[in-house]
Amino acid sequence: xxxxxxxxxxxxxxxxxxxxxxxxxxxxxxxxxxxxxxxxxxxxxxxxxxxxxxxxxxxxxxxxxxxxxxxxx
Numbered sequence: 001x002x003x004x005x006x007x008x009x010x011x012x013x014x015x016x017x018x019x020x021x022x023x024x025x026x027x028x029x030x031x032x033x034x035x036x037x038x039x040x041x042x043x044x045x046x047x048x049x050x051x052x053x054x055x056x057x058x059x060x061x062x063x064x065x066x067x068x069x070x071x072x073x
Contacts, residue, residue, distance in 0.1 A: 002049040007040045008059055009067035019062040027054055040067065 008020060017035035020042060024033045029047035036042075044050055052069050059066055 003043055003045050004050055004055075004070065005041055005043045006055065006066055006070060007068040008035075008042050008064050009040055010064045011035070011037050011040055013037060016062075016064070020059060020064060023058040023062040024050075024055065027058055 011017060011020065014037065017037050021033040021035050024030055024042070024044055027046070027050065030044055030050070031047065032045040034043045044055070052066070055069075056066055
């Protein structure tokens, strides 16, 4: 299962983390979401990996934005 970690800006509390986790969890193939409010780091485990577009849309639905997406070198 691929793990992807990225940074979300604007989260300040447990409710923020819950909203982000909820929106990402409904994406196809997502099996686990871990959110660290303090750092803004979000780790997603999925069957086939998330596209930046899918993650951005889900995070946007929760009311936040992706501040840093991992580069693919």
